[in-house]
Amino acid sequence: MQATPLPAYQRLPAGMGSRWIGDAWRLFRDYPASWVVMGVLFFVIQLVLGLIPMLGQFLAAISTPVLMAGFAVAAGRVPSGQLPRINDLFACLSADRVPPFLLLGTVYLVLSMAVYTLAFLLAAGAGFGLPGGVNAGSPMTAAMGEQLLLALLMGGIPATWLLTMAFWLAPLLVLHHRLTPLVALRLSFMASAGSFAAFAIMFVGMTVLLFLAALPFGLGLLVWVPMSLLLPVVGYRSLFAAHA
Structure with a gap:
């Protein structure tokens, strides 16, 4: 049986990064009440799941893709003039639709743990150990702690960047193209890398806006x-315009 070809993505200029932020703002501005309620529900669900002993972080992580897909379902109503519905947030929770999203969340969680562990090991292996005879409260210890923190940041920021490239489009690729989680993550990363300057501007812009918010x-x-x-x-609509 011939394999189904992967959806083709476009390579876009750097200016699309700021345009994506602008388009997201305009989409929010047109229906602020619906999006605020859905955003609060998303945050509360993640918070409540995260508080569950032992399994909290796992449950919060695997639920993220299915809720992101719900946002996409709600946003998909807008071009046809319909109002986004709050219950669309849970549109992909049906028994026949939820498994691939839960699997995507699980794969992403394992991948995140591996990447961040590697970043930590690289930072720890940079030689930040206490020499014998150095007091734990000495200025040298404080300086080493600062260097270790800097090394962790230098490893953690690129790790977060790469993981975001792999994940931000993956739920939509599963939703619209029924891709397996690994294929969706790989295609999301490839599409982001193909328009890296645009992705970088979006990533940095949203990080700055997060601090301001x-x-x-x-x-x-x-x-x-x-x-x-x-x-x-x-x-997704611009990178995969032929399929949106």
């Missing part, structure tokens, strides 16, 4: 969280 008592997160969940929608 957190300043006024975190109220800006009511906008930032839905926008971050709408970005994969607008990104």
Whole structure:
């Protein structure tokens, strides 16, 4: 049986990064109430799952893709003039649709643990050990601690960057093309790498906006969280325009 070809993606210029942010904002602005409620529900669900002893982080991680797909389902109503429905957030929770999203979340969690562990080991292997006879409270110890923290940041930031490239489009690729999790992660990474400058501008721009959103008592997160969940929608529509 002939394999189904993967959806083709476009290589886009750097300016698309800021355009994605603008498109996500306009999509949010047109239906703010719906998106705010869905964003709050997303945050609360993640928070509650994360508080479950032993399994919290695992449950929160595997639930993320299916909720992201729900945002995409809601956003898919807008081009035809329909209002996004809040219950669309749970549209992919049916028994016949949820398994690939849960598997995607599991694969992504394992991949994240592996990448961050590698980043930590590389930082720890950079030679930041305490020489014999050095007091734990000495200035030298403090300096070494600062160097270790810097090394962890230098490893953690690129790791987060690479993981985001692999994950941000993966739930939509599973939703629209029924791809397996590994194929979806790989294709998301390839599409992001093919338009790396645009992705970089979007990533940095949303990081800056996150810090700004957190300043006024975190109220800006009511906008930032839905926008971050709408970005994969607008990104998918432009990167995979032939299939959107």
